[in-house]
Amino acid sequence: MSTSTSLLDQVVREIADEMAQRSDRGEVASYIPELARVDANSFGLVVVDADGHVAAAGDRETPFSIQSISKVFTLTLALGKVGDRLWSRVGREPSGSPFNSIVQLERERGIPRNPFINAGAIAVTDLILSGHQPREALGEILRFMRFLADDSSITIDEAVAASEQRTGFRNIALANYMKSFGVIENSVDFTLGVYFHHCAIAMSCRQLAMAGRYLAYAGRNPSTGLNVVQAERARRINAIMMTCGHYDGSGEFAYRVGLPGKSGVGGGILAIAPGKASIAVWSPGLDANGNSHLGRMALEALTRRLGWSIFGV
Template identity: 55%
Template sequence: MNLQQIVDDTWNTLADQRGCGTLATYIPALAEVDPNKFAIALATPDGAVHCAGDADEPFSIQSISKVFVLAQALERQGPALWDAVGREPSGDPFNSIVQLEREKGIPRNPFINSGAIVTTDRFIDDRGPEDAVTDLLQRLRRMARDDAVTIDERVARSESDAGARNRSLAFFIADFGRLLNPVEEVLSVYFRQCAFAMSCRQLAETSLFLASDGTDPVSGQVMCDPIRARRINALMLLCGHYDNSGQFAFEVGFPGKSGVGGGILASIPGKAAIAVWSPGLNRSGTSMLGAMALGRIARQTGWSVFSGESMRH
Protein backbone atom coordinates (compact mmCIF):
# COMPACT_ATOMS: atom_id res chain seq x y z
CA MET A 1 0.00 0.00 0.00
CA ASN A 2 1.44 3.39 -1.02
CA LEU A 3 0.58 5.53 2.00
CA GLN A 4 2.26 8.67 0.67
CA GLN A 5 0.14 8.48 -2.46
CA ILE A 6 -3.02 8.05 -0.39
CA VAL A 7 -2.11 11.10 1.73
CA ASP A 8 -1.27 13.17 -1.36
CA ASP A 9 -4.43 12.10 -3.19
CA THR A 10 -6.57 12.93 -0.15
CA TRP A 11 -5.05 16.40 0.18
CA ASN A 12 -5.30 17.15 -3.54
CA THR A 13 -8.88 15.90 -3.80
CA LEU A 14 -10.08 18.05 -0.90
CA ALA A 15 -7.87 21.12 -1.34
CA ASP A 16 -10.56 23.05 -3.22
CA GLN A 17 -12.75 22.87 -0.10
CA ARG A 18 -10.25 24.69 2.10
CA GLY A 19 -11.94 27.40 4.13
CA CYS A 20 -15.15 25.45 4.75
CA GLY A 21 -16.60 25.47 8.24
CA THR A 22 -16.48 28.16 10.92
CA LEU A 23 -13.52 29.36 13.00
CA ALA A 24 -13.69 29.13 16.80
CA THR A 25 -14.27 32.85 17.26
CA TYR A 26 -15.12 32.60 20.97
CA ILE A 27 -11.36 32.30 21.61
CA PRO A 28 -10.02 35.53 20.08
CA ALA A 29 -6.58 34.14 19.15
CA LEU A 30 -8.16 31.27 17.20
CA ALA A 31 -10.39 33.66 15.27
CA GLU A 32 -7.27 35.05 13.56
CA VAL A 33 -6.04 31.74 12.10
CA ASP A 34 -5.95 31.45 8.29
CA PRO A 35 -9.02 29.31 7.45
CA ASN A 36 -7.35 27.97 4.29
CA LYS A 37 -4.72 25.95 6.16
CA PHE A 38 -4.94 22.21 5.52
CA ALA A 39 -2.51 19.52 6.63
CA ILE A 40 -2.25 15.75 6.91
CA ALA A 41 0.42 13.62 8.61
CA LEU A 42 0.30 9.84 8.87
CA ALA A 43 2.89 8.15 11.10
CA THR A 44 3.53 4.40 11.10
CA PRO A 45 5.28 2.19 13.68
CA ASP A 46 8.37 1.82 11.47
CA GLY A 47 9.13 5.52 11.96
CA ALA A 48 7.90 6.78 8.58
CA VAL A 49 5.75 9.91 8.45
CA HIS A 50 3.75 10.67 5.30
CA CYS A 51 2.76 14.34 5.01
CA ALA A 52 0.86 16.73 2.77
CA GLY A 53 0.02 20.43 2.91
CA ASP A 54 0.88 22.54 5.95
CA ALA A 55 2.04 19.54 7.98
CA ASP A 56 5.03 21.32 9.54
CA GLU A 57 3.17 24.44 10.66
CA PRO A 58 2.31 24.53 14.38
CA PHE A 59 -1.29 25.11 15.43
CA SER A 60 -3.17 25.15 18.73
CA ILE A 61 -4.04 21.54 19.56
CA GLN A 62 -6.70 22.58 22.09
CA SER A 63 -8.76 19.59 23.28
CA ILE A 64 -6.47 17.05 21.64
CA SER A 65 -4.27 17.69 24.68
CA LYS A 66 -6.93 15.95 26.80
CA VAL A 67 -5.76 12.60 25.40
CA PHE A 68 -2.21 13.07 26.68
CA VAL A 69 -3.32 14.41 30.05
CA LEU A 70 -5.74 11.49 30.45
CA ALA A 71 -2.92 9.01 29.77
CA GLN A 72 -0.74 10.61 32.43
CA ALA A 73 -3.55 11.07 34.94
CA LEU A 74 -4.30 7.34 34.65
CA GLU A 75 -0.64 6.54 35.25
CA ARG A 76 -0.65 8.69 38.39
CA GLN A 77 -4.10 7.79 39.74
CA GLY A 78 -4.86 4.36 38.33
CA PRO A 79 -8.48 3.15 38.43
CA ALA A 80 -9.27 5.70 41.17
CA LEU A 81 -9.55 8.31 38.40
CA TRP A 82 -12.87 6.75 37.38
CA ASP A 83 -14.35 7.65 40.76
CA ALA A 84 -14.11 11.30 39.70
CA VAL A 85 -15.03 11.18 36.00
CA GLY A 86 -17.28 8.88 33.97
CA ARG A 87 -16.76 6.92 30.76
CA GLU A 88 -20.01 7.51 28.88
CA PRO A 89 -20.84 9.76 25.90
CA SER A 90 -22.47 12.99 26.99
CA GLY A 91 -24.77 13.76 24.06
CA ASP A 92 -24.35 17.43 24.98
CA PRO A 93 -22.01 20.20 23.77
CA PHE A 94 -18.43 20.10 25.09
CA ASN A 95 -18.95 23.01 27.49
CA SER A 96 -22.39 22.04 28.84
CA ILE A 97 -23.07 22.44 32.56
CA VAL A 98 -26.43 20.64 32.57
CA GLN A 99 -25.32 17.12 33.44
CA LEU A 100 -23.00 18.27 36.23
CA GLU A 101 -25.90 19.33 38.43
CA ARG A 102 -27.92 16.22 37.69
CA GLU A 103 -24.95 13.91 38.37
CA LYS A 104 -23.56 15.64 41.48
CA GLY A 105 -20.45 17.18 39.92
CA ILE A 106 -19.11 14.02 38.27
CA PRO A 107 -18.49 14.77 34.55
CA ARG A 108 -19.76 12.23 32.03
CA ASN A 109 -16.35 11.59 30.38
CA PRO A 110 -12.75 12.93 30.30
CA PHE A 111 -13.10 14.70 26.95
CA ILE A 112 -15.87 17.20 27.62
CA ASN A 113 -14.48 20.32 29.26
CA SER A 114 -15.75 19.52 32.76
CA GLY A 115 -14.23 16.04 32.58
CA ALA A 116 -10.94 17.37 31.28
CA ILE A 117 -10.79 19.85 34.15
CA VAL A 118 -11.13 16.99 36.64
CA THR A 119 -8.54 14.92 34.73
CA THR A 120 -6.13 17.87 34.76
CA ASP A 121 -6.66 18.21 38.50
CA ARG A 122 -5.73 14.54 39.00
CA PHE A 123 -2.75 14.90 36.66
CA ILE A 124 -1.47 17.78 38.83
CA ASP A 125 -1.99 15.52 41.86
CA ASP A 126 0.08 16.76 44.80
CA ARG A 127 2.52 18.77 42.65
CA GLY A 128 2.35 22.43 41.85
CA PRO A 129 0.85 23.55 38.52
CA GLU A 130 4.23 24.63 37.12
CA ASP A 131 5.74 21.19 37.73
CA ALA A 132 2.76 19.57 36.02
CA VAL A 133 3.02 21.78 32.93
CA THR A 134 6.78 21.22 32.69
CA ASP A 135 6.30 17.46 33.01
CA LEU A 136 3.72 17.38 30.20
CA LEU A 137 5.76 19.64 27.90
CA GLN A 138 8.92 17.57 28.33
CA ARG A 139 7.04 14.34 27.75
CA LEU A 140 5.43 15.60 24.54
CA ARG A 141 8.82 16.81 23.27
CA ARG A 142 10.29 13.36 23.86
CA MET A 143 7.36 11.61 22.17
CA ALA A 144 7.50 14.00 19.20
CA ARG A 145 11.29 13.71 19.05
CA ASP A 146 11.29 17.48 18.68
CA ASP A 147 12.12 20.17 21.27
CA ALA A 148 10.25 22.73 19.16
CA VAL A 149 6.95 21.68 20.78
CA THR A 150 5.93 24.65 22.89
CA ILE A 151 3.08 26.51 24.56
CA ASP A 152 1.61 29.48 22.70
CA GLU A 153 1.35 31.90 25.61
CA ARG A 154 -0.78 34.30 23.59
CA VAL A 155 -3.37 31.56 23.01
CA ALA A 156 -3.20 30.59 26.69
CA ARG A 157 -3.93 34.18 27.73
CA SER A 158 -6.75 34.33 25.21
CA GLU A 159 -8.15 31.08 26.65
CA SER A 160 -8.03 32.52 30.15
CA ASP A 161 -9.55 35.86 29.16
CA ALA A 162 -12.43 34.06 27.42
CA GLY A 163 -12.68 31.34 30.08
CA ALA A 164 -15.83 32.34 31.97
CA ARG A 165 -17.68 29.12 31.06
CA ASN A 166 -14.72 26.91 32.03
CA ARG A 167 -14.39 28.78 35.33
CA SER A 168 -18.09 28.21 35.94
CA LEU A 169 -17.64 24.49 35.28
CA ALA A 170 -14.61 24.29 37.56
CA PHE A 171 -16.25 26.13 40.46
CA PHE A 172 -19.37 24.03 40.06
CA ILE A 173 -17.28 20.83 40.29
CA ALA A 174 -15.36 22.24 43.27
CA ASP A 175 -18.64 23.03 45.03
CA PHE A 176 -19.37 19.29 45.02
CA GLY A 177 -15.91 18.65 46.53
CA ARG A 178 -14.61 16.97 43.35
CA LEU A 179 -11.34 18.92 42.91
CA LEU A 180 -8.15 18.26 44.87
CA ASN A 181 -6.47 21.57 43.93
CA PRO A 182 -7.62 25.21 43.89
CA VAL A 183 -9.73 26.13 40.86
CA GLU A 184 -7.37 28.76 39.46
CA GLU A 185 -4.35 26.43 39.75
CA VAL A 186 -6.21 23.70 37.86
CA LEU A 187 -7.33 26.16 35.19
CA SER A 188 -3.84 27.60 34.82
CA VAL A 189 -2.69 24.14 33.71
CA TYR A 190 -5.82 23.46 31.67
CA PHE A 191 -5.56 26.68 29.65
CA ARG A 192 -1.88 26.07 28.93
CA GLN A 193 -2.32 22.43 27.93
CA CYS A 194 -4.96 23.53 25.41
CA ALA A 195 -2.48 26.12 24.08
CA PHE A 196 0.21 23.61 23.12
CA ALA A 197 1.39 24.45 19.61
CA MET A 198 2.22 21.39 17.52
CA SER A 199 2.39 20.57 13.83
CA CYS A 200 0.56 17.62 12.32
CA ARG A 201 3.91 15.84 11.91
CA GLN A 202 4.75 16.32 15.60
CA LEU A 203 1.25 15.35 16.69
CA ALA A 204 1.16 12.16 14.62
CA GLU A 205 4.55 11.06 15.95
CA THR A 206 3.60 11.90 19.53
CA SER A 207 0.43 9.83 19.23
CA LEU A 208 1.96 6.61 17.92
CA PHE A 209 1.74 5.20 21.45
CA LEU A 210 -2.04 4.98 21.04
CA ALA A 211 -1.63 2.69 18.03
CA SER A 212 1.08 0.63 19.76
CA ASP A 213 -0.29 -0.43 23.14
CA GLY A 214 1.01 2.58 25.04
CA THR A 215 4.64 2.63 23.89
CA ASP A 216 6.22 4.70 21.13
CA PRO A 217 7.47 2.00 18.75
CA VAL A 218 10.27 4.22 17.46
CA SER A 219 11.89 5.45 20.67
CA GLY A 220 10.60 2.89 23.16
CA GLN A 221 9.21 5.73 25.32
CA VAL A 222 6.29 4.45 27.42
CA MET A 223 3.31 6.79 27.73
CA CYS A 224 0.96 4.36 29.48
CA ASP A 225 0.43 0.64 29.93
CA PRO A 226 -1.26 -1.41 27.16
CA ILE A 227 -4.66 -1.79 28.83
CA ARG A 228 -4.91 1.96 29.41
CA ALA A 229 -3.94 2.73 25.82
CA ARG A 230 -6.76 0.48 24.61
CA ARG A 231 -9.22 2.14 26.97
CA ILE A 232 -8.18 5.60 25.80
CA ASN A 233 -8.81 4.48 22.22
CA ALA A 234 -12.25 3.24 23.26
CA LEU A 235 -13.07 6.58 24.88
CA MET A 236 -11.83 8.46 21.81
CA LEU A 237 -14.18 6.42 19.64
CA LEU A 238 -17.15 6.95 21.95
CA CYS A 239 -16.55 10.50 23.18
CA GLY A 240 -13.78 12.13 21.15
CA HIS A 241 -16.04 14.51 19.21
CA TYR A 242 -18.66 15.39 21.84
CA ASP A 243 -22.21 15.18 20.45
CA ASN A 244 -20.75 14.41 17.01
CA SER A 245 -18.90 11.25 18.15
CA GLY A 246 -21.43 8.78 16.79
CA GLN A 247 -21.44 10.41 13.37
CA PHE A 248 -17.63 10.42 13.25
CA ALA A 249 -17.47 6.71 14.17
CA PHE A 250 -20.14 5.98 11.55
CA GLU A 251 -18.37 7.86 8.75
CA VAL A 252 -14.69 7.29 9.62
CA GLY A 253 -14.37 4.34 11.99
CA PHE A 254 -11.19 5.53 13.74
CA PRO A 255 -10.77 6.42 17.42
CA GLY A 256 -10.28 10.17 17.24
CA LYS A 257 -10.04 13.37 19.26
CA SER A 258 -10.85 16.77 17.85
CA GLY A 259 -9.86 20.23 19.01
CA VAL A 260 -11.45 23.59 18.23
CA GLY A 261 -8.11 24.71 16.79
CA GLY A 262 -9.11 22.57 13.79
CA GLY A 263 -6.94 19.55 14.52
CA ILE A 264 -8.04 15.93 14.74
CA LEU A 265 -5.92 13.10 16.07
CA ALA A 266 -6.84 9.59 14.92
CA SER A 267 -5.44 6.26 16.12
CA ILE A 268 -5.62 3.01 14.16
CA PRO A 269 -4.34 0.31 16.54
CA GLY A 270 -1.53 -1.71 15.03
CA LYS A 271 -1.42 0.51 11.95
CA ALA A 272 -0.83 4.25 12.32
CA ALA A 273 -1.49 7.55 14.02
CA ILE A 274 -2.90 10.33 11.83
CA ALA A 275 -3.13 14.06 12.48
CA VAL A 276 -5.13 16.41 10.27
CA TRP A 277 -5.64 20.16 10.54
CA SER A 278 -8.12 22.52 8.94
CA PRO A 279 -9.39 25.38 11.14
CA GLY A 280 -13.01 25.48 9.92
CA LEU A 281 -15.31 23.59 12.30
CA ASN A 282 -18.73 21.98 12.07
CA ARG A 283 -21.44 22.81 14.62
CA SER A 284 -20.01 20.34 17.14
CA GLY A 285 -16.48 21.77 17.08
CA THR A 286 -14.84 19.16 14.82
CA SER A 287 -12.79 20.18 11.79
CA MET A 288 -15.08 19.83 8.79
CA LEU A 289 -12.37 19.24 6.19
CA GLY A 290 -10.29 17.20 8.61
CA ALA A 291 -13.14 14.74 9.13
CA MET A 292 -13.58 14.46 5.36
CA ALA A 293 -9.87 13.71 4.97
CA LEU A 294 -9.91 10.99 7.61
CA GLY A 295 -13.01 9.44 6.06
CA ARG A 296 -11.30 9.31 2.69
CA ILE A 297 -8.13 7.77 4.18
CA ALA A 298 -10.28 5.17 5.98
CA ARG A 299 -11.95 4.17 2.73
CA GLN A 300 -8.71 4.02 0.75
CA THR A 301 -6.78 2.02 3.35
CA GLY A 302 -9.62 -0.15 4.66
CA TRP A 303 -8.31 0.60 8.16
CA SER A 304 -11.58 1.12 10.03
CA VAL A 305 -11.36 -0.46 13.48
CA PHE A 306 -14.56 -2.28 12.55
CA SER A 307 -12.90 -4.12 9.68
CA GLY A 308 -11.72 -7.69 10.20
CA GLU A 309 -8.10 -6.82 9.41
CA SER A 310 -7.84 -4.07 12.02
CA MET A 311 -9.60 -6.13 14.70
CA ARG A 312 -6.91 -8.81 14.48
CA HIS A 313 -4.30 -6.36 15.84
Protein backbone atom coordinates in the same frame (compact mmCIF):
# COMPACT_ATOMS: atom_id res chain seq x y z
CA MET B 1 -2.96 -5.78 5.86
CA SER B 2 0.17 -3.67 5.53
CA THR B 3 0.14 -0.61 3.32
CA SER B 4 3.08 0.16 1.04
CA THR B 5 4.77 3.47 1.66
CA SER B 6 4.29 4.49 -1.98
CA LEU B 7 0.52 3.88 -1.76
CA LEU B 8 0.33 5.71 1.55
CA ASP B 9 2.23 8.71 0.17
CA GLN B 10 -0.01 8.78 -2.90
CA VAL B 11 -3.27 8.59 -0.92
CA VAL B 12 -2.19 11.34 1.49
CA ARG B 13 -1.21 13.66 -1.37
CA GLU B 14 -4.45 12.97 -3.24
CA ILE B 15 -6.60 13.71 -0.21
CA ALA B 16 -4.75 16.96 0.52
CA ASP B 17 -5.23 18.04 -3.09
CA GLU B 18 -8.94 17.21 -2.92
CA MET B 19 -9.41 19.13 0.33
CA ALA B 20 -7.64 22.17 -1.14
CA GLN B 21 -10.33 22.35 -3.83
CA ARG B 22 -13.28 22.37 -1.43
CA SER B 23 -15.11 25.58 -0.62
CA ASP B 24 -17.11 24.16 2.34
CA ARG B 25 -14.46 24.66 5.00
CA GLY B 26 -16.53 25.22 8.15
CA GLU B 27 -16.20 28.15 10.55
CA VAL B 28 -13.05 29.02 12.49
CA ALA B 29 -13.58 29.10 16.27
CA SER B 30 -14.26 32.68 17.33
CA TYR B 31 -15.04 32.37 21.05
CA ILE B 32 -11.28 32.25 21.72
CA PRO B 33 -10.16 35.49 20.02
CA GLU B 34 -6.66 34.26 19.11
CA LEU B 35 -8.09 31.25 17.25
CA ALA B 36 -10.33 33.51 15.17
CA ARG B 37 -7.19 34.89 13.50
CA VAL B 38 -6.13 31.55 11.97
CA ASP B 39 -6.28 31.17 8.18
CA ALA B 40 -9.33 29.04 7.33
CA ASN B 41 -7.60 27.80 4.16
CA SER B 42 -4.90 25.96 6.09
CA PHE B 43 -4.82 22.16 5.77
CA GLY B 44 -2.26 19.57 6.83
CA LEU B 45 -2.28 15.76 6.94
CA VAL B 46 0.38 13.42 8.35
CA VAL B 47 0.36 9.63 8.71
CA VAL B 48 3.16 7.86 10.61
CA ASP B 49 3.29 4.08 10.17
CA ALA B 50 4.90 1.35 12.28
CA ASP B 51 8.23 1.66 10.46
CA GLY B 52 8.39 5.36 11.20
CA HIS B 53 7.60 6.35 7.61
CA VAL B 54 6.00 9.80 7.51
CA ALA B 55 3.48 10.40 4.73
CA ALA B 56 2.69 14.12 4.73
CA ALA B 57 0.98 16.78 2.67
CA GLY B 58 -0.20 20.35 2.99
CA ASP B 59 0.68 22.51 5.99
CA ARG B 60 2.21 19.62 7.90
CA GLU B 61 4.89 21.66 9.67
CA THR B 62 2.72 24.62 10.70
CA PRO B 63 2.15 24.71 14.49
CA PHE B 64 -1.46 25.09 15.60
CA SER B 65 -3.19 25.16 18.97
CA ILE B 66 -4.04 21.52 19.77
CA GLN B 67 -6.71 22.55 22.31
CA SER B 68 -8.73 19.52 23.47
CA ILE B 69 -6.41 17.01 21.80
CA SER B 70 -4.16 17.64 24.81
CA LYS B 71 -6.81 15.85 26.90
CA VAL B 72 -5.65 12.50 25.50
CA PHE B 73 -2.20 13.08 26.93
CA THR B 74 -3.33 14.51 30.28
CA LEU B 75 -5.60 11.46 30.66
CA THR B 76 -2.61 9.21 30.00
CA LEU B 77 -0.55 11.08 32.61
CA ALA B 78 -3.31 11.02 35.22
CA LEU B 79 -3.90 7.29 34.76
CA GLY B 80 -0.18 6.78 35.25
CA LYS B 81 -0.38 8.64 38.56
CA VAL B 82 -3.49 7.10 40.16
CA GLY B 83 -4.64 4.30 37.87
CA ASP B 84 -8.30 3.36 37.98
CA ARG B 85 -8.92 5.58 41.03
CA LEU B 86 -9.31 8.33 38.44
CA TRP B 87 -12.74 6.95 37.53
CA SER B 88 -14.19 7.91 40.90
CA ARG B 89 -13.89 11.55 39.78
CA VAL B 90 -14.64 11.27 36.06
CA GLY B 91 -16.99 9.00 34.12
CA ARG B 92 -16.42 7.10 30.88
CA GLU B 93 -19.72 7.60 29.06
CA PRO B 94 -20.50 9.74 26.00
CA SER B 95 -22.09 13.03 26.99
CA GLY B 96 -24.53 13.69 24.17
CA SER B 97 -24.19 17.35 25.13
CA PRO B 98 -21.93 20.21 23.99
CA PHE B 99 -18.35 20.02 25.28
CA ASN B 100 -18.85 22.97 27.63
CA SER B 101 -22.33 22.12 28.93
CA ILE B 102 -23.11 22.58 32.62
CA VAL B 103 -26.59 20.98 32.55
CA GLN B 104 -25.38 17.37 32.75
CA LEU B 105 -22.88 18.27 35.44
CA GLU B 106 -25.65 19.59 37.65
CA ARG B 107 -27.78 16.49 37.18
CA GLU B 108 -24.86 14.17 38.03
CA ARG B 109 -23.68 16.02 41.15
CA GLY B 110 -20.46 17.44 39.80
CA ILE B 111 -19.02 14.23 38.29
CA PRO B 112 -18.15 14.92 34.61
CA ARG B 113 -19.47 12.38 32.14
CA ASN B 114 -16.04 11.67 30.55
CA PRO B 115 -12.45 13.02 30.52
CA PHE B 116 -12.77 14.68 27.12
CA ILE B 117 -15.55 17.19 27.75
CA ASN B 118 -14.22 20.39 29.33
CA ALA B 119 -15.42 19.59 32.85
CA GLY B 120 -13.83 16.15 32.73
CA ALA B 121 -10.52 17.47 31.44
CA ILE B 122 -10.48 20.15 34.16
CA ALA B 123 -10.97 17.41 36.78
CA VAL B 124 -8.13 15.37 35.22
CA THR B 125 -5.90 18.47 35.23
CA ASP B 126 -6.71 19.02 38.91
CA LEU B 127 -5.52 15.49 39.67
CA ILE B 128 -2.20 16.08 37.86
CA LEU B 129 -1.78 19.34 39.76
CA SER B 130 -2.24 17.80 43.22
CA GLY B 131 0.97 18.03 45.23
CA HIS B 132 2.61 20.38 42.73
CA GLN B 133 2.83 24.03 41.89
CA PRO B 134 1.05 24.96 38.64
CA ARG B 135 4.35 25.61 36.87
CA GLU B 136 5.60 22.14 37.87
CA ALA B 137 2.44 20.40 36.66
CA LEU B 138 2.49 22.27 33.37
CA GLY B 139 6.17 21.46 32.93
CA GLU B 140 5.41 17.77 33.43
CA ILE B 141 2.72 17.85 30.74
CA LEU B 142 4.93 19.70 28.29
CA ARG B 143 7.89 17.35 28.90
CA PHE B 144 5.59 14.39 28.28
CA MET B 145 4.48 15.83 24.95
CA ARG B 146 8.07 16.51 23.90
CA PHE B 147 9.08 12.99 24.94
CA LEU B 148 6.28 11.34 22.97
CA ALA B 149 6.93 13.40 19.84
CA ASP B 150 10.74 13.17 20.29
CA ASP B 151 10.84 16.91 19.71
CA SER B 152 12.06 19.44 22.28
CA SER B 153 10.86 22.42 20.23
CA ILE B 154 7.16 21.99 21.21
CA THR B 155 5.97 25.01 23.17
CA ILE B 156 2.89 26.66 24.61
CA ASP B 157 1.31 29.51 22.63
CA GLU B 158 1.15 32.07 25.41
CA ALA B 159 -1.09 34.41 23.40
CA VAL B 160 -3.71 31.65 23.03
CA ALA B 161 -3.44 30.75 26.72
CA ALA B 162 -3.93 34.38 27.74
CA SER B 163 -6.86 34.70 25.34
CA GLU B 164 -8.51 31.64 26.90
CA GLN B 165 -7.98 32.96 30.42
CA ARG B 166 -9.59 36.29 29.51
CA THR B 167 -12.66 34.70 27.94
CA GLY B 168 -13.04 31.32 29.67
CA PHE B 169 -16.06 32.25 31.77
CA ARG B 170 -17.93 29.01 31.17
CA ASN B 171 -14.91 26.91 32.10
CA ILE B 172 -14.58 28.99 35.27
CA ALA B 173 -18.23 28.21 36.04
CA LEU B 174 -17.70 24.48 35.42
CA ALA B 175 -14.65 24.38 37.69
CA ASN B 176 -16.36 26.26 40.51
CA TYR B 177 -19.41 24.02 40.26
CA MET B 178 -17.21 20.90 40.55
CA LYS B 179 -15.35 22.55 43.43
CA SER B 180 -18.64 22.81 45.32
CA PHE B 181 -18.96 19.01 45.14
CA GLY B 182 -15.31 18.36 46.09
CA VAL B 183 -14.40 17.03 42.63
CA ILE B 184 -11.83 19.84 42.28
CA GLU B 185 -9.39 19.69 45.19
CA ASN B 186 -6.92 22.46 44.35
CA SER B 187 -7.37 26.19 43.88
CA VAL B 188 -9.75 26.72 40.97
CA ASP B 189 -7.49 29.48 39.63
CA PHE B 190 -4.44 27.18 39.70
CA THR B 191 -6.26 24.26 38.08
CA LEU B 192 -7.72 26.44 35.34
CA GLY B 193 -4.35 28.09 34.73
CA VAL B 194 -2.78 24.69 34.00
CA TYR B 195 -5.80 23.64 31.93
CA PHE B 196 -5.79 26.74 29.73
CA HIS B 197 -2.06 26.43 29.16
CA HIS B 198 -1.98 22.76 28.19
CA CYS B 199 -4.86 23.39 25.75
CA ALA B 200 -2.67 26.13 24.23
CA ILE B 201 0.20 23.77 23.39
CA ALA B 202 1.13 24.36 19.75
CA MET B 203 2.12 21.42 17.55
CA SER B 204 2.36 20.63 13.86
CA CYS B 205 0.60 17.67 12.27
CA ARG B 206 3.91 15.84 12.13
CA GLN B 207 4.63 16.41 15.83
CA LEU B 208 1.11 15.39 16.82
CA ALA B 209 1.12 12.22 14.74
CA MET B 210 4.48 11.28 16.26
CA ALA B 211 3.15 11.89 19.78
CA GLY B 212 0.18 9.59 19.21
CA ARG B 213 2.17 6.53 18.11
CA TYR B 214 1.99 4.77 21.46
CA LEU B 215 -1.78 4.49 21.09
CA ALA B 216 -1.44 2.84 17.68
CA TYR B 217 1.02 0.20 18.86
CA ALA B 218 -0.39 -1.24 22.09
CA GLY B 219 1.19 1.42 24.31
CA ARG B 220 4.67 1.02 22.84
CA ASN B 221 6.84 3.62 21.13
CA PRO B 222 7.81 1.83 17.90
CA SER B 223 11.01 3.87 17.53
CA THR B 224 12.46 2.77 20.87
CA GLY B 225 10.48 -0.38 21.61
CA LEU B 226 9.78 0.98 25.10
CA ASN B 227 6.33 0.98 26.66
CA VAL B 228 4.69 4.34 27.35
CA VAL B 229 1.67 2.59 28.89
CA GLN B 230 0.56 -1.02 29.16
CA ALA B 231 -1.33 -2.45 26.16
CA GLU B 232 -4.58 -2.70 28.11
CA ARG B 233 -4.45 0.98 29.06
CA ALA B 234 -3.74 2.03 25.47
CA ARG B 235 -6.73 -0.01 24.34
CA ARG B 236 -8.98 1.63 26.90
CA ILE B 237 -7.83 5.15 26.04
CA ASN B 238 -8.60 4.35 22.40
CA ALA B 239 -12.04 3.13 23.42
CA ILE B 240 -12.81 6.42 25.15
CA MET B 241 -11.51 8.32 22.12
CA MET B 242 -13.89 6.33 19.92
CA THR B 243 -16.97 6.93 22.07
CA CYS B 244 -16.25 10.43 23.44
CA GLY B 245 -13.48 12.05 21.38
CA HIS B 246 -15.72 14.21 19.22
CA TYR B 247 -18.26 15.28 21.85
CA ASP B 248 -21.83 15.02 20.55
CA GLY B 249 -20.39 14.34 17.09
CA SER B 250 -18.63 11.14 18.25
CA GLY B 251 -21.24 8.81 16.76
CA GLU B 252 -21.01 10.51 13.38
CA PHE B 253 -17.21 10.30 13.45
CA ALA B 254 -17.31 6.59 14.32
CA TYR B 255 -19.88 6.00 11.58
CA ARG B 256 -17.94 7.82 8.88
CA VAL B 257 -14.29 7.33 9.85
CA GLY B 258 -14.30 4.21 12.03
CA LEU B 259 -11.22 5.08 14.09
CA PRO B 260 -10.59 6.31 17.63
CA GLY B 261 -10.02 10.05 17.39
CA LYS B 262 -9.79 13.23 19.40
CA SER B 263 -10.60 16.66 18.05
CA GLY B 264 -9.76 20.17 19.19
CA VAL B 265 -11.38 23.52 18.40
CA GLY B 266 -8.06 24.62 16.91
CA GLY B 267 -9.05 22.42 13.96
CA GLY B 268 -6.84 19.45 14.68
CA ILE B 269 -7.76 15.77 14.95
CA LEU B 270 -5.56 12.96 16.22
CA ALA B 271 -6.78 9.60 14.89
CA ILE B 272 -5.44 6.14 15.68
CA ALA B 273 -5.45 3.17 13.30
CA PRO B 274 -4.52 0.39 15.76
CA GLY B 275 -1.51 -1.59 14.58
CA LYS B 276 -1.21 0.53 11.44
CA ALA B 277 -0.62 4.24 12.00
CA SER B 278 -0.96 7.42 14.00
CA ILE B 279 -2.67 10.18 12.01
CA ALA B 280 -2.94 13.94 12.50
CA VAL B 281 -4.99 16.29 10.37
CA TRP B 282 -5.51 20.04 10.70
CA SER B 283 -8.11 22.27 9.09
CA PRO B 284 -9.27 25.19 11.27
CA GLY B 285 -12.87 25.42 10.00
CA LEU B 286 -15.26 23.64 12.38
CA ASP B 287 -18.65 21.99 12.00
CA ALA B 288 -21.65 22.64 14.25
CA ASN B 289 -20.26 20.32 16.95
CA GLY B 290 -16.89 22.09 17.15
CA ASN B 291 -14.95 19.47 15.17
CA SER B 292 -12.79 20.07 12.08
CA HIS B 293 -15.08 19.86 9.05
CA LEU B 294 -12.48 19.03 6.40
CA GLY B 295 -10.42 17.07 8.91
CA ARG B 296 -13.23 14.57 9.37
CA MET B 297 -13.83 14.39 5.62
CA ALA B 298 -10.13 13.77 4.98
CA LEU B 299 -10.01 10.98 7.56
CA GLU B 300 -13.14 9.40 6.10
CA ALA B 301 -11.47 9.35 2.68
CA LEU B 302 -8.25 7.95 4.15
CA THR B 303 -9.87 5.03 5.98
CA ARG B 304 -12.08 4.18 3.03
CA ARG B 305 -9.20 4.07 0.53
CA LEU B 306 -6.85 2.16 2.80
CA GLY B 307 -9.42 -0.11 4.46
CA TRP B 308 -8.38 1.08 7.92
CA SER B 309 -11.73 1.32 9.68
CA ILE B 310 -11.68 -0.85 12.78
CA PHE B 311 -15.11 -2.12 11.71
CA GLY B 312 -13.75 -3.70 8.52
CA VAL B 313 -13.44 -2.70 4.89
